[in-house]
Amino acid sequence: MVTMKDVAAAAGVSSATVSNAYNRPSKLSATQRDHVFDVARKLGYSGPHPGASSLRTGSVGAIGLLITDWLSYAFEDPATTLLMRGIAQVSQMADISLTLLPGGGRLPSSVTEDQPDWPKVRRSVVDGFLIYSLPDNHPAVRSVLQRRSPVVIIDAPRVEGVPFVGIDDRAAARTAADHLVGLGHRRLGVLVDRLLPDGNHGIASQARIRRATDGVARERMRGIQDSLRHAGIPLSSVPVAEAGGFLFEEARPAVELLLDKYDLTGILATTDVLALTAMDVMKGRGIQIPEEMSVIGFDNLAEADQAGLTTIAQPLVEKGRVAAELILQVVAGKTAGTTILPTSLVERTSTAPANALKKSKRRSA
Amino acid sequence: MVTMKDVAAAAGVSSATVSNAYNRPSKLSATQRDHVFDVARKLGYSGPHPGASSLRTGSVGAIGLLITDWLSYAFEDPATTLLMRGIAQVSQMADISLTLLPGGGRLPSSVTEDQPDWPKVRRSVVDGFLIYSLPDNHPAVRSVLQRRSPVVIIDAPRVEGVPFVGIDDRAAARTAADHLVGLGHRRLGVLVDRLLPDGNHGIASQARIRRATDGVARERMRGIQDSLRHAGIPLSSVPVAEAGGFLFEEARPAVELLLDKYDLTGILATTDVLALTAMDVMKGRGIQIPEEMSVIGFDNLAEADQAGLTTIAQPLVEKGRVAAELILQVVAGKTAGTTILPTSLVERTSTAPANALKKSKRRSA
DNA sequence: CTGAAAGCGCTTACAG
DNA sequence: CTGAAAGCGCTTACAG
Numbered sequence: 001m002v003t004m005k006d007v008a009a010a011a012g013v014s015s016a017t018v019s020n021a022y023n024r025p026s027k028l029s030a031t032q033r034d035h036v037f038d039v040a041r042k043l044g045y046s047g048p049h050p051g052a053s054s055l056r057t058g059s060v061g062a063i064g065l066l067i068t069d070w071l072s073y074a075f076e077d078p079a080t081t082l083l084m085r086g087i088a089q090v091s092q093m094a095d096i097s098l099t100l101l102p103g104g105g106r107l108p109s110s111v112t113e114d115q116p117d118w119p120k121v122r123r124s125v126v127d128g129f130l131i132y133s134l135p136d137n138h139p140a141v142r143s144v145l146q147r148r149s150p151v152v153i154i155d156a157p158r159v160e161g162v163p164f165v166g167i168d169d170r171a172a173a174r175t176a177a178d179h180l181v182g183l184g185h186r187r188l189g190v191l192v193d194r195l196l197p198d199g200n201h202g203i204a205s206q207a208r209i210r211r212a213t214d215g216v217a218r219e220r221m222r223g224i225q226d227s228l229r230h231a232g233i234p235l236s237s238v239p240v241a242e243a244g245g246f247l248f249e250e251a252r253p254a255v256e257l258l259l260d261k262y263d264l265t266g267i268l269a270t271t272d273v274l275a276l277t278a279m280d281v282m283k284g285r286g287i288q289i290p291e292e293m294s295v296i297g298f299d300n301l302a303e304a305d306q307a308g309l310t311t312i313a314q315p316l317v318e319k320g321r322v323a324a325e326l327i328l329q330v331v332a333g334k335t336a337g338t339t340i341l342p343t344s345l346v347e348r349t350s351t352a353p354a355n356a357l358k359k360s361k362r363r364s365a
Numbered sequence: 366m367v368t369m370k371d372v373a374a375a376a377g378v379s380s381a382t383v384s385n386a387y388n389r390p391s392k393l394s395a396t397q398r399d400h401v402f403d404v405a406r407k408l409g410y411s412g413p414h415p416g417a418s419s420l421r422t423g424s425v426g427a428i429g430l431l432i433t434d435w436l437s438y439a440f441e442d443p444a445t446t447l448l449m450r451g452i453a454q455v456s457q458m459a460d461i462s463l464t465l466l467p468g469g470g471r472l473p474s475s476v477t478e479d480q481p482d483w484p485k486v487r488r489s490v491v492d493g494f495l496i497y498s499l500p501d502n503h504p505a506v507r508s509v510l511q512r513r514s515p516v517v518i519i520d521a522p523r524v525e526g527v528p529f530v531g532i533d534d535r536a537a538a539r540t541a542a543d544h545l546v547g548l549g550h551r552r553l554g555v556l557v558d559r560l561l562p563d564g565n566h567g568i569a570s571q572a573r574i575r576r577a578t579d580g581v582a583r584e585r586m587r588g589i590q591d592s593l594r595h596a597g598i599p600l601s602s603v604p605v606a607e608a609g610g611f612l613f614e615e616a617r618p619a620v621e622l623l624l625d626k627y628d629l630t631g632i633l634a635t636t637d638v639l640a641l642t643a644m645d646v647m648k649g650r651g652i653q654i655p656e657e658m659s660v661i662g663f664d665n666l667a668e669a670d671q672a673g674l675t676t677i678a679q680p681l682v683e684k685g686r687v688a689a690e691l692i693l694q695v696v697a698g699k700t701a702g703t704t705i706l707p708t709s710l711v712e713r714t715s716t717a718p719a720n721a722l723k724k725s726k727r728r729s730a
Numbered sequence: 731c732t733g734a735a736a737g738c739g740c741t742t743a744c745a746g
Numbered sequence: 747c748t749g750a751a752a753g754c755g756c757t758t759a760c761a762g
Contacts, residue, residue, distance in 0.1 A: 417740040418740060420739080
């Protein structure tokens with residue numbers, strides 16, 4: 001391998017001059033510079049070794065982005081894609097690159113608790129990390145903290161003293177539930193993507209809901225339960241169907257479970273992906289929305305608008321932008337705190353007052 | 366900063382032992398290992414510095430992915446997103462991370478030709494590069510080649526001796542054009558995303574089409590012209606509207622140009638994004654598809670299916686997967702050649718025979 | 731405007 | 747199972 005030293009020797013200069021030719025061209029005469037580049041080309045020199053430079057300078061111009069589960073989620077889950085868009089916009093502007101790191105799918109609790117670190121994080125050559133919605137006690141978070149790298153967490157987990165960007169998931173979910181309850185719905189079902197990353201799915205017990213480690217799902221569940229309690233609806237009367245994942249295909253069985261086994265008038269979905277799947281399944285079964293069933297989502301994806309889904313809007317692209325700006329600040333040595341972005345209820349046509357007549361009609365069907 | 370040396374000193378061992386504790390845990394006794402980790406924790410050691418490791422080992426476990434223009438395209442352009450999905454699937458499996466590098470938007474030809482290298486590529490700490498659809502003579506390609514890094518090119522540019530994954534854009538586009546011509550269409554218009562990355566848009570001259578540097582657009586244009594020539598339709602009679610970019614919003618003015626200034630019965634779009642925008646604009650104007658206008662696309666996105674768009678199907682996710690597998694091979698020291706994936710015409714309801722009666726009716730409107 | 735020298739933090743044969 | 751030593755390729759004050 002041709003190194004800077006070889007080029008220096010062949011060009012009859014010191015390696016400092018070769019380094020300057022690449023990194024601070026103004027520090028040497030044009031003649032000298034061209035001479036160095038000429039020799040480099042002739043020798044087949046690849047340019048300064050980036051690893052060695054970073055060792056010396058301590059900076060690499062890249063941010064690591066830890067994503068929930070699989071890398072491909074970044075390009076499949078619509079909410080994640082919107083967030084990524086915001087992050088990408090800022091990274092582009094700041095001329096840094098983005099290194100995508102998977103959080104790694106199913107984590108039996110043994111792994112979660114025992115694995116001391118996440119080698120990928122330990123080995124990543126980046127200046128800082130953005131963590132997006134990882135379960136509590138995820139080893140990758142420990143590794144980032146242990147590296148003492150600059151870090152900003154998006155959505156989850158909440159870690160004392162670590163800069164954070166998110167929304168008030170609990171309050172927002174309560175608003176969604178209050179909306180359905182306020183319309184007179186009492187026979188409600190809940191759709192949640194994932195409570196724990198253990199591969200389970202189906203109807204979740206109260207105990208499982210309490211043990212939830214996926215922060216966003218847990219907070220939204222709490223918001224829903226706040227609303228139910230306030231309305232005097234027993235939590236045990238409201239089935240919670242857990243999809244076990246974040247994608248459209250995973251949502252379908254959870255929806256079917258709710259429709260097959262319970263007589264409901266309203267579905268509270270903790271994400272739009274779940275809500276849209278629910279609408280799709282109901283369409284297939286000829287269930288009228290909102291006449292026979294009200295559905296409310298969370299996220300306000302573009303698809304929600306098209307489908308007429310009532311939902312909670314959260315600024316996903318902006319969340320990405322804010323997070324990217326914050327991590328750049330932290331990398332630059334400034335401090336950053338917690339940013340909570342606003343949410344709002346968007347009423348469309350998927351929710352309507354509970355109607356006793358229709359309900360009993362359906363029940364007799 | 367606490368280094369491995371400090372930990373070694375405090376633990377009363379050599380730094381080789383500390384290194385082994387992290388990288389080859391089986392090389393020392395459990396007791397010794399725990400002792401080392403204990404001391405490391407007490408001292409606040411961040412673990413082996415990744416830059417220094419990579420300098421020594423020569424590998425970092427990351428692939429750089431150079432994307433057309435802006436990073437956010439990866440999360441906005443549907444075709445790019447599908448490709449990314451395939452790449453992400455493989456990267457995940459192979460436990461490598463993906464560093465996203467922007468190709469950098471508008472490039473006046475002066476930059477394209479003169480800029481000797483692309484500092485971002487030169488400085489990226491990665492084991493190899495995947496290049497996705499960059500214009501000819503893009504400095505980033507030069508930089509990758511100069512680094513002598515392992516590389517696989519997707520779609521464009523074609524570089525002698527560099528492993529390549531793509532489709533036969535020219536033949537596929539000819540198939541699309543032949544389809545419309547075969548249905549009797551003679552008054553055709555073409556929609557193309559971008560011929561050169563110089564920020565221009567509008568009706569493209571024959572000279573501009575010949576000078577095109579965006580490889581995919583150029584090949585598809587050639588395929589269309591092959592078809593027109595074969596059918597005896599003068600190229601000059603077929604307006605080519607260039608959007609200047611790849612996104613839905615950029616396509617709209619190009620569509621309007623075609624509809625406002627020409628009396629057409631068929632539109633050949635070189636991407637589905639363009640075709641879908643065309644259908645949308647026509648819907649807004651009350652133009653019936655396919656009764657009054659036939660439209661054909663290219664890519665076969667999910668949205669094309671929903672819209673009933675006749676198009677050319679290409680396996681985008683698989684293209685990503687193949688490219689990722691190839692770059693891993695090349696990084697591992699194996700050789701790789703050229704892979705051309707199959708395409709096919711998918712007939713839906715956006716194309717129909719040209720009908721003289723309807724055409725003249727429209728013309729008089 | 732250019733060069734000699736020190737050192738960034740680590741890993742790896744090799745010897746014991 | 748553990749350690750001493752060499753060296754990965756570069757950048758940066760500093761001196762001239």
